[in-house]
Amino acid sequence: MFSRLALRTGAVLRQHVTKHPVIVVAARSGSTEQWDKANAIYYGPERDVKNFPITKMAEKTPNTRMGIFPESWFKYLEEKTGVSGPYVLGTGVVLTAFSKELLVIDHTFSELISFWIMFALVAKKFGPSIGKYLDELSESYMKAKWHQPIEDAKVNSKEMIKQIDEGLWREEGQTHLFEAKKENVDLQLEAQYRERLSEAYRAVKSRLDYQLDRQNTRIRFEQEHMVNWIVQNVIKGITPQQEKDAISKCIADLKGLAAKA
């Protein structure tokens, strides 16, 4: 219960602890050695757990009887007096107090009775709901300031590990890069070599083609020249008399053709 917690220094401490999510800070700086040292101090083998046990704050109050008297008192007395003993003792103490006027019944005594009756009624009626509300408050506070930071730290650490692994994996991919770079050099050399081959091929081929074309051109020119020369000489060789004869022969042929038509 929160109310009991609040009475103890633990609550104050917890407030201080959880005000600053130190877990996250510690996780970031990676100072888990300090945790190890502290663990060795408080939970290590040197700790005398028997005489100085590790105390833990109880969440709920111990059981009571009649709302206010601790169960442990009854248990302690029952061994010696039996089950009714504690009640007899309590009644006896009250009666003794009345008898010796340690507890005086005066005109304000009814106030005492009515106050406690009202207190009990209020506690009975609103106690559980108030307790529930405070429990929820406490839980949400703990979640926000303790459990969540721890969870975050774990998730962050896992993410960090994942990123480191992936980053290293990527970095190791540099072998591909250098392989590719070397290959590029080889490829350029190869390209250069092939270009040289092609150039040699082209040079030889073009020379041969040149020779071939030259020869072809020469033959063609020679032929043309020969033909021209022969034709010219033949034309030169024709005399005017022959020309005249040929023309008159042509006219005679034409006349013959015309008579036939």
Add this chain to the structure above:
Amino acid sequence: MASKRVARSVVNWGQFAERVHPNQREYFRAFKAKSENFVNRVHKNPESLPKIDFDFYKARIAIPGLVEEMQKGYAALNISYPTDKQNLKSSIDTESKAAAEKLTELKDVAAKMRQGAQDVIDKIDKLPSPDEMTMEMYTDYFPEQKLDPENNPTFWPHTKNYQPGPHSDAIN
């Protein structure tokens, strides 16, 4: 002659691309385009010296001995393989060695960081719960957060936001 002749890329570009950081994709793309350009340049020309049909020319060129001489010369042609004059390959080797050294250094650092993160995962559950922790324990577990009004006094209300000067709330 070079030790080996390459005609196509044997680099596993798929794997390479996978490993490239998304921020460096642009550089990778440019590099790959360049490499492909080289491959294309290689493929522009035939692998070996092309054959010339000398018989064709022999039948047609009348100059005696010309084609034969050409053929002999062409057959005896020894085209030298280009050498890596700037010694690029060895410089790439040096580069890769330097990168490998850097990688080992990086690996050391990464291993430390990884161990730190792993420690947090392993040990955070062993921290005593707030129900168990006393002020003294708190001081031992988180010394940088402890209450130390002698050496590190604070102003009311003693929370970080109200302290003068830069405070570390920003990292939260």
